Amino acid sequence: MTLQQQNISDNNFESCIKCTICTVYCPVTAVNPDYPGPKQAGPDGERYRLKKPLFYDEALKYCLNCKRCEVACPNDVRIGDIIQSARIKYAKSRPSLRDTMLANTDFVGSMASTFAPLVNFTLGLRPVKYLMDATMGIDEHRTFPKYSSTRFETWYRRKAADTQAKFDRQVAYFHGCYVNYNFPQLGRDFIKVFNAIGIGVQLLGKEKCCGVAKIANRCIKEATRDAELNLRSIREAVGNGLDVMLTSSTCCFTIRDEYPHLLHLDNADVRDHISLAMRTLYRLVDEGKAKLVFRKDFHKRVAYHVPCHMEKLGWGIYSSTLMKMIPGLDFVHLDPHCCGIAGTYGFKKEYYDYSQGIGRPLFDQILESKVDSVATDCETCKWQIEMSTGVPVENPISLIAQALDVEATMKANGVTVPPVAD
Amino acid sequence: MENTKDYDVIIIGGGATGAGTARDCAMRGLRTILIERLDFTAGATGRNHGLLHSGARYAHTDPESAAECIKENMILKRIARHCIEETGGLFVSLPEDGLDYHAAFIEDCRKSGIQAEELDPAEALRIEPSVNPAIIGAVKVPDGSIDPFRLTTANVMAARMNGADILTYQEVIGFLREGTRITGVRLRSHRDGSESEIRGKVTINAAGIWGHHIAQLAGVDINMYPAKGSLLIFGHRINHMVLNRCRKPGDADILVPGDTICVIGTTSTRIPYDEIDNMEVTPAEVDLLLREGTKLSPAMAWTRILRAYAGVRPLVADDSDPTGRSISRGIVCLDHAKRDGLEGFITITGGKLMTYRLMAQEATDMACAKLGVSRKCETAEVPLPGSENTDDDRRRRAHIIELSTEQKAAEERHGSLTGRIASNDDAEDALVCECEQVSVGEVNFAIEELHVHNLVNLRRRTRMGMGTCQGELCACRAAGLLERHEKCARRTLNDLASFLDERWHGMYPVCWGETLVEIQFTSWLYEGVCGLDTDTASPSGPEQPLH
Numbered sequence: 001m002t003l004q005q006q007n008i009s010d011n012n013f014e015s016c017i018k019c020t021i022c023t024v025y026c027p028v029t030a031v032n033p034d035y036p037g038p039k040q041a042g043p044d045g046e047r048y049r050l051k052k053p054l055f056y057d058e059a060l061k062y063c064l065n066c067k068r069c070e071v072a073c074p075n076d077v078r079i080g081d082i083i084q085s086a087r088i089k090y091a092k093s094r095p096s097l098r099d100t101m102l103a104n105t106d107f108v109g110s111m112a113s114t115f116a117p118l119v120n121f122t123l124g125l126r127p128v129k130y131l132m133d134a135t136m137g138i139d140e141h142r143t144f145p146k147y148s149s150t151r152f153e154t155w156y157r158r159k160a161a162d163t164q165a166k167f168d169r170q171v172a173y174f175h176g177c178y179v180n181y182n183f184p185q186l187g188r189d190f191i192k193v194f195n196a197i198g199i200g201v202q203l204l205g206k207e208k209c210c211g212v213a214k215i216a217n218r219c220i221k222e223a224t225r226d227a228e229l230n231l232r233s234i235r236e237a238v239g240n241g242l243d244v245m246l247t248s249s250t251c252c253f254t255i256r257d258e259y260p261h262l263l264h265l266d267n268a269d270v271r272d273h274i275s276l277a278m279r280t281l282y283r284l285v286d287e288g289k290a291k292l293v294f295r296k297d298f299h300k301r302v303a304y305h306v307p308c309h310m311e312k313l314g315w316g317i318y319s320s321t322l323m324k325m326i327p328g329l330d331f332v333h334l335d336p337h338c339c340g341i342a343g344t345y346g347f348k349k350e351y352y353d354y355s356q357g358i359g360r361p362l363f364d365q366i367l368e369s370k371v372d373s374v375a376t377d378c379e380t381c382k383w384q385i386e387m388s389t390g391v392p393v394e395n396p397i398s399l400i401a402q403a404l405d406v407e408a409t410m411k412a413n414g415v416t417v418p419p420v421a422d
Numbered sequence: 423m424e425n426t427k428d429y430d431v432i433i434i435g436g437g438a439t440g441a442g443t444a445r446d447c448a449m450r451g452l453r454t455i456l457i458e459r460l461d462f463t464a465g466a467t468g469r470n471h472g473l474l475h476s477g478a479r480y481a482h483t484d485p486e487s488a489a490e491c492i493k494e495n496m497i498l499k500r501i502a503r504h505c506i507e508e509t510g511g512l513f514v515s516l517p518e519d520g521l522d523y524h525a526a527f528i529e530d531c532r533k534s535g536i537q538a539e540e541l542d543p544a545e546a547l548r549i550e551p552s553v554n555p556a557i558i559g560a561v562k563v564p565d566g567s568i569d570p571f572r573l574t575t576a577n578v579m580a581a582r583m584n585g586a587d588i589l590t591y592q593e594v595i596g597f598l599r600e601g602t603r604i605t606g607v608r609l610r611s612h613r614d615g616s617e618s619e620i621r622g623k624v625t626i627n628a629a630g631i632w633g634h635h636i637a638q639l640a641g642v643d644i645n646m647y648p649a650k651g652s653l654l655i656f657g658h659r660i661n662h663m664v665l666n667r668c669r670k671p672g673d674a675d676i677l678v679p680g681d682t683i684c685v686i687g688t689t690s691t692r693i694p695y696d697e698i699d700n701m702e703v704t705p706a707e708v709d710l711l712l713r714e715g716t717k718l719s720p721a722m723a724w725t726r727i728l729r730a731y732a733g734v735r736p737l738v739a740d741d742s743d744p745t746g747r748s749i750s751r752g753i754v755c756l757d758h759a760k761r762d763g764l765e766g767f768i769t770i771t772g773g774k775l776m777t778y779r780l781m782a783q784e785a786t787d788m789a790c791a792k793l794g795v796s797r798k799c800e801t802a803e804v805p806l807p808g809s810e811n812t813d814d815d816r817r818r819r820a821h822i823i824e825l826s827t828e829q830k831a832a833e834e835r836h837g838s839l840t841g842r843i844a845s846n847d848d849a850e851d852a853l854v855c856e857c858e859q860v861s862v863g864e865v866n867f868a869i870e871e872l873h874v875h876n877l878v879n880l881r882r883r884t885r886m887g888m889g890t891c892q893g894e895l896c897a898c899r900a901a902g903l904l905e906r907h908e909k910c911a912r913r914t915l916n917d918l919a920s921f922l923d924e925r926w927h928g929m930y931p932v933c934w935g936e937t938l939v940e941i942q943f944t945s946w947l948y949e950g951v952c953g954l955d956t957d958t959a960s961p962s963g964p965e966q967p968l969h
Binding site: 007008009010011014015016017018019020033036039040043044045046047048050051054055057059075 | 657658659679681682712722723724725726727826827830831848853856857859889890891894895934935936939940943
């Protein structure tokens with residue numbers, strides 16, 4: 001009898017009891033009849049793929065990797081991971097030139113930011129968009145994020161590094177490609193807020209792209225190489241007593257969960273030290289270890305969109321609660337919907353219509369809610385929502401930074417180090 | 423309904439042997455009828471390992487059977503391609519088994535003409551990573567897996583295509599005789615209880631263990647001892663090659679990959695004859711299967727078990743032993759005219775699934791001799807329906823990568839007949855059974871062409887309901903499609919209840935962990951959401967009459 005008590009399946013996909021709730025919550029199934037849905041693509045398909053690899057279904061490429069299936073699953077089946085792992089293991093086609101370019105955010109970002117004004121101008125031209133559509137399969141309707149001519153890392157070294165050293169308490173910052181090449185202001189906002197409560201921000205020894213785009217485009221060798229470098233840097237920081245902060249929910253999710261699940265890199269020793277800045281800030285405020293004082297003249301109506309990976313992390317509550325603390329912020333909570341971009345997915349011509357179809361309910365709700373801006377923790381959600389609604393999108397930490405009364409906050413936290421000059 | 427046709431041969435039993443005999447008889451031009459008490463494969467044919475023996479298992483103990491097996495193995499690979507997977511097999515020695523048997527084994531295989539290749543344990547582990555890493559010896563043999571449901575259905579189809587009549591749910595309750603000659607059978611319908619008679623010059627008893635009872639009805643004695651063998655089905659394929667323990671045949675020493683699952687077995691227990699229709703898998707058997715099975719492949723300890731089942735081997739007393747205690751080896755083909763002075767009656771028994779074709783050939787040869795027909799047996803050369811090489815078949819295989827999962831799955835199940843499955847629109851492509859990827863088109867094909875009258879029939883023809891959820895999602899969908907053909911909601915409702923009862927019966931012995939959660943969820947769905955309970959439907963037992 002003891003054998004029977006011990007015979008419990010160790011195979012995660014076998015925990016599926018076929019309730020099909022994942023398929024109900026899948027944003028792709030709703031708009032694309034060619035996609036078999038997470039249940040069939042995941043646990044059902046896995047049995048067949050274990051029988052013979054020829055049962056791999058190329059339609060798995062339609063999966064966004066939004067992980068909403070996993071959030072919906074009552075039995076903790078890692079459906080999204082099963083599907084992504086199958087794509088990595090069985091897909092026959094090699095990543096195309098376009099996919100490789102979209103995946104290499106580091107390389108493309110560093111090239112583009114060097115010639116930022118020219119690149120931004122060129123990428124905005126109709127004929128260029130048309131040409132990229134025709135030759136590479138990047139949809140002509142897609143608006144590219146602007147590149148910044150000064151990288152965040154450069155700004156930090158020139159303007160912020162000296163100040164940071166003066167704080168007693170320190171955190172490390174994994175800024176990610178977007179902050180570095182496209183939007184350094186987000187990193188500056190983060191430093192502004194953390195400095196105001198008396199915490200200095202250090203950069204990691206070395207940082208590469210978190211790898212989310214490489215994983216999605218099946219450049220696994222490159223993704224693993226970058227991830228190993230990132231983990232080394234993170235271990236070094238954690239070894240020095242620093243927790244590692246991020247301002248992008250997707251980078252955070254990738255490093256914490258996709259590294260072990262999809263790249264099979266063990267991060268258990270440092271995982272608990274990797275967190276989103278908003279979560280850490282919430283905890284400090286909640287435990288009375290930091291105080292935030294807000295400006296009286298700040299007024300904004302803001303709708304909050306919880307990114308899919310933030311839903312998966314279960315951390316939307318931290319950003320929304322902090323934003324609701326701002327007296328002048330009129331908070332609108334948006335229904336849980338995927339925006340449809342899923343990183344590089346929405347850039348691809350063949351997925352563009354699905355991408356827009358998936359996001360449609362979200363866009364409609366934003367347009368109806370008459371807000372000044374939308375808040376969200378993910379940069380690609382930002383691109384998608386801005387392009388599809390015309391409403392500006394900001395990271396919650398930027399809203400905190402805008403609404404913060406820096407002097408009063410410094411005083412409340414007993415901070416004497418003068419802020420970094422803008 | 424009176425059947426006034428005058429048959430040359432009446433075959434009793436819709437297992438592999440009966441179906442094979444019907445095919446052989448019909449191919450030799452005999453006017454043939456096949457009679458089955460319940461459904462095809464309802465007996466031992468549908469309740470074994472599904473192992474395509476190379477014969478290696480018998481090489482040491484029974485060289486004659488071993489030689490038969492390897493010969494039939496090679497024939498079946500030719501004629502029943504779509505029922506077979508050439509997985510290859512390993513005979514592995516564990517430290518507790520030692521290497522004595524191993525050394526003799528390779529020699530015995532060679533003597534029987536079985537290709538046996540000694541492998542380094544590390545090499546064995548490389549080609550079959552699921553095998554116990556503690557093995558000290560390994561031999562590769564041409565074992566494989568065979569789907570007995572498909573095999574039997576294909577034989578029935580071939581018989582029908584050659585002019586045979588097929589009757590299911592008709593039980594033989596007596597014989598017609600003229601003097602010392604059997605001239606036909608009396609039947610009772612399991613559908614409505616009506617009785618009828620069929621006349622034929624020769625009657626062949628191919629009823630497996632139930633043949634003991636059939637012989638009694640004919641007034642002759644064949645002593646058969648039922649030996650029960652229990653098996654467990656796992657939720658997915660752990661292994662890709664057949665795994666055998668390299669020792670004297672014992673309990674739980676074979677793990678066979680079959681379609682999407684794998685099967686460990688068996689146990690062996692003599693049971694009283696009156697228990698053959700009601701076998702239960704006991705907790706002690708489940709424990710034994712797991713304990714011994716994990717020695718073959720440790721992963722079994724952490725793999726979900728779908729269900730348990732038991733089959734019954736007919737052990738036939740050897741006529742040459744007056745005490746009736748020794749068991750015959752191999753095929754037993756009895757001419758009751760010579761043996762008992764009863765004309766027009768043949769019994770074909772003993773043997774195994776592997777040798778069903780040879781058994782059919784021997785029985786048909788004997789019937790032909792009685793009927794004065796000299797046509798030669800062609801069953802070893804002509805492929806079964808589904809295994810023919812047609813242009814359509816080649817076209818489909820060439821494009822297999824572009825097919826959807828359910829089309830690929832159907833291709834594996836029906837071979838060259840897959841083209842007959844309608845796939846014209848989304849409605850026909852919609853899935854009935856998601857675990858086993860059975861489409862509406864495939865269900866309709868089975869209902870129209872494969873003798874399907876209820877959900878159990880449908881399961882055996884398509885694998886509908888054999889997957890992880892054991893009918894949770896597909897049973898009600900399939901019942902809806904079946905009702906369109908049967909045109910009786912009441913009967914379909916009772917059928918649905920019977921089907922779910924039967925699934926539950928097999929899950930019960932292994933009902934813990936995920937299997938318990940699954941069955942609980944199924945019960946909520948059917949009893950709670952659909953209101954299927956004893957007030958609305960009366961399950962009549964899985965193989966019982968439909969009314």
